[in-house]
Amino acid sequence: MGLDEQHQTTRERLLEAAGEVFAEKGYRDTTVREICQQANANVAAVNYYFGDKQRLYADVLRYAHQCSGAARQSEIAAAERRSPEVRLQGFVEAFLGHIFNEGRAAWHGKLMAREMMEPTQALDALVEERVRPMAHELESITRELIGPEATTEQVRLCVVSVVGQCLHYHHSRPVICRLYPELDFGARDITVLVRHITRFSLSAIKSMASLSDDADRKGGWNEGQ
Amino acid sequence: MGLDEQHQTTRERLLEAAGEVFAEKGYRDTTVREICQQANANVAAVNYYFGDKQRLYADVLRYAHQCSGAARQSEIAAAERRSPEVRLQGFVEAFLGHIFNEGRAAWHGKLMAREMMEPTQALDALVEERVRPMAHELESITRELIGPEATTEQVRLCVVSVVGQCLHYHHSRPVICRLYPELDFGARDITVLVRHITRFSLSAIKSMASLSDDADRKGGWNEGQ
DNA sequence: TTGACATTCAAACCTGTGTTTGAAAGTTTT
DNA sequence: AAAACTTTCAAACACAGGTTTGAATGTCAA
Numbered sequence: 001m002g003l004d005e006q007h008q009t010t011r012e013r014l015l016e017a018a019g020e021v022f023a024e025k026g027y028r029d030t031t032v033r034e035i036c037q038q039a040n041a042n043v044a045a046v047n048y049y050f051g052d053k054q055r056l057y058a059d060v061l062r063y064a065h066q067c068s069g070a071a072r073q074s075e076i077a078a079a080e081r082r083s084p085e086v087r088l089q090g091f092v093e094a095f096l097g098h099i100f101n102e103g104r105a106a107w108h109g110k111l112m113a114r115e116m117m118e119p120t121q122a123l124d125a126l127v128e129e130r131v132r133p134m135a136h137e138l139e140s141i142t143r144e145l146i147g148p149e150a151t152t153e154q155v156r157l158c159v160v161s162v163v164g165q166c167l168h169y170h171h172s173r174p175v176i177c178r179l180y181p182e183l184d185f186g187a188r189d190i191t192v193l194v195r196h197i198t199r200f201s202l203s204a205i206k207s208m209a210s211l212s213d214d215a216d217r218k219g220g221w222n223e224g225q
Numbered sequence: 226m227g228l229d230e231q232h233q234t235t236r237e238r239l240l241e242a243a244g245e246v247f248a249e250k251g252y253r254d255t256t257v258r259e260i261c262q263q264a265n266a267n268v269a270a271v272n273y274y275f276g277d278k279q280r281l282y283a284d285v286l287r288y289a290h291q292c293s294g295a296a297r298q299s300e301i302a303a304a305e306r307r308s309p310e311v312r313l314q315g316f317v318e319a320f321l322g323h324i325f326n327e328g329r330a331a332w333h334g335k336l337m338a339r340e341m342m343e344p345t346q347a348l349d350a351l352v353e354e355r356v357r358p359m360a361h362e363l364e365s366i367t368r369e370l371i372g373p374e375a376t377t378e379q380v381r382l383c384v385v386s387v388v389g390q391c392l393h394y395h396h397s398r399p400v401i402c403r404l405y406p407e408l409d410f411g412a413r414d415i416t417v418l419v420r421h422i423t424r425f426s427l428s429a430i431k432s433m434a435s436l437s438d439d440a441d442r443k444g445g446w447n448e449g450q
Numbered sequence: 451t452t453g454a455c456a457t458t459c460a461a462a463c464c465t466g467t468g469t470t471t472g473a474a475a476g477t478t479t480t
Numbered sequence: 481a482a483a484a485c486t487t488t489c490a491a492a493c494a495c496a497g498g499t500t501t502g503a504a505t506g507t508c509a510a
Contacts, residue, residue, distance in 0.1 A: 010487080010488090028253075031466085031467065031468085032467075032468060032469090033466095033467075033468090041488090042487095042488055042489055042490085043468085043469090043489090043490095044469080044470080044471090044488075044489070044490090045487085045488075045489095046468085046469090047468085047469060047470075048486095048487070048488080049487095052468075052469075053467095053468065053469090116396070116397045116399070116400045117342055117396055117397070119399045119400075123399060123400070123403070124403065127400060127403045127404055131400060131403075131404055132404060135404055153407070153417075154421075156405045156407075156408060157408070157417075157418075157421040157425075158425065160390075160393060160394075160401060160405070160408060161390045161393075161421070161422065161425050163393065164389050164390045164391075164392070164393025164394075164397075165385075165386045165389045165390060165393075166389075167389070167393060167396070167397060168385060168386075168388065168389025168390075168392060168393065169385075169389075171341070171342055171392070171396045171397075172341040172342070172389075172392060172396075174341070174344045174348060175341045175344075175348070175352055175356060176385060178348070178349065178352045178356075179352055179356055179357060179360055180381045180385070182378070182381075183381060183382070183385060192378075192382075193382075196379075196382040196386070197386065199429075199432075200382075200383065200386050200429040200430075201429065203428055203429045203431075203432035203433075204424075204425040204426065204428045204429040205425075206428075207424075207428035207432075208428075235457080235458090256496085256497060256498085257497070257498060257499090258496095258497075258498090266458090267457095267458055267459055267460085268459090268460095268497095268498090268499090269458075269459070269460090269499080269500080269501090270457085270458075270459095271498090271499095272498085272499060272500075273456095273457070273458080274457095277498075277499075278497095278498065278499090451510100452509100452510085453508105453509085453510080454507100454508080454509075454510090455506100455507080455508075455509090456505100456506075456507070456508090457504100457505080457506070457507085458503105458504080458505070458506085459502100459503085459504075459505090460501100460502100460503095460504105461500105461501085461502095461503105462499105462500080462501075462502105463498105463499080463500070463501085464497105464498090464499080464500090465496100465497090465498090465499100466495105466496085466497090467494105467495085467496085468493105468494090468495090468496105469492105469493080469494080469495100470491100470492080470493070470494095471490100471491085471492075471493085472489100472490100472491095472492105473488105473489085473490095473491105474487100474488080474489075474490105475486100475487080475488070475489090476485100476486075476487070476488085477484100477485080477486070477487085478483100478484080478485070478486085479482100479483080479484070479485085480481100480482085480483075480484085
């Protein structure tokens with residue numbers, strides 16, 4: 001089976017290398033040559049095994065999703081029996097883990113974050129297959145926290161606010177590192193961040209219920225308030 | 226004065242075109258040819274008037290800052306006499322305005338947002354000269370809202386949370402458009418967004434005071450709480 | 451008016467990137 | 481063992497993007 005192993009080795013080496021570099025640099029800034037160098041393969045190998053760079057990227061997205069798929073199923077199942085508070089913390093923790101963790105399991109989160117900043121042809125499918133389910137989960141949590149008077153717009157704005165906080169640590173990391181170096185968290189240090197974002201968001205979301213009945217009718221707080 | 230006008234016209238046309246395209250596409254995805262096309266100038270004009278693309282970019286950043294500079298001074302001065310609530314709203318409104326507005330005055334905000342996602346050599350200076358003063362303003366607001374027991378870490382985490390919400394609408398716009406089309410705001414529609422982010426953030430920040438004394442000591446809420 | 455200087459221009463240059471090509475080498479099938 | 485198929489490889493190709501070059505044109509100063 002020497003042939004088969006050799007066959008899998010080059011293709012798999014390319015997948016591995018590409019997963020890592022795409023996750024780190026995004027599609028645009030990743031060169032085929034760099035992937036091949038890291039995979040110890042000839043530059044034409046990408047075309048031989050995957051057809052072109054774009055299809056390699058698509059295969060990497062698929063592969064990365066597989067690597068993270070099993071873990072997500074158990075997370076979602078476990079979350080359904082929890083309070084919305086714990087579910088929110090779980091969501092934030094998983095989200096940030098995908099951004100800060102190292103290794104194959106974290107590629108998917110990083111690739112998604114990258115794709116959001118620099119969309120390729122893969123964005124549409126990614127939104128429908130990956131982002132929307134996550135958004136639904138967070139919507140569910142948000143509705144439960146606000147209560148039955150929650151409007152769709154409220155829920156969605158809150159979802160975006162929670163996700164925006166998390167993604168900010170990915171998208172603007174070079175700035176945050178310069179501005180507040182102590183906020184440059186590694187994978188082992190995200191508990192502080194998880195706690196903050198969860199708490200910040202919980203307070204805000206829970207206040208939506210009381211505000212809907214009260215200050216919303218009065219048009220919000222004013223300077224004189 | 227035909228020479229002087231013609232001289233200014235080409236150079237200024239380049240600055241204008243570059244301001245617009247850089248703000249829209251960022252440094253990397255902007256080509257010298259596209260700038261020159263829009264400016265109705267020869268492709269070598271960038272090198273003639275600015276030396277190279279990078280220096281053109283640096284000049285655009287400087288110019289954009291001038292265009293937004295006067296407006297910012299009056300905003301800051303006015304804000305000092307206001308409550309932290311109004312100041313926060315003003316901050317969010319200005320921030321989002323810079324992202325969604327059209328025209329030269331908005332270049333600076335867009336260029337900064339772009340630079341955060343895709344850092345160039347200009348990032349260090351930009352953080353020190355532009356981002357940090359804005360962060361200080363938001364820190365000041367946050368400290369006033371939390372009160373004297375506010376820790377530096379708390380304040381900074383809150384600053385990042387507020388800014389992250391705003392920037393999310395810039396950085397991940399293609400995703401938000403697909404996920405929640407009704408949240409794709411134009412310049413005339415940001416009042417909903419300003420109100421939401423302000424409210425969300427105010428509630429969260431104000432809850433930091435009570436949480437510091439209480440739940441923080443108990444290690445936060447648990448499932449059984 | 452001529453010379454000096456400034457501006458504009460098209461073409462060439464250089465480098466980088468993804469892809470193609472065809473030969474060589476390796477492996478499997480007949 | 482030969483033919484068929486697969487994999488690998490280096491070089492070439494095609495194109496994009498920033499920069500350089502030198503001539504032509506325009507403007508200003510002597």
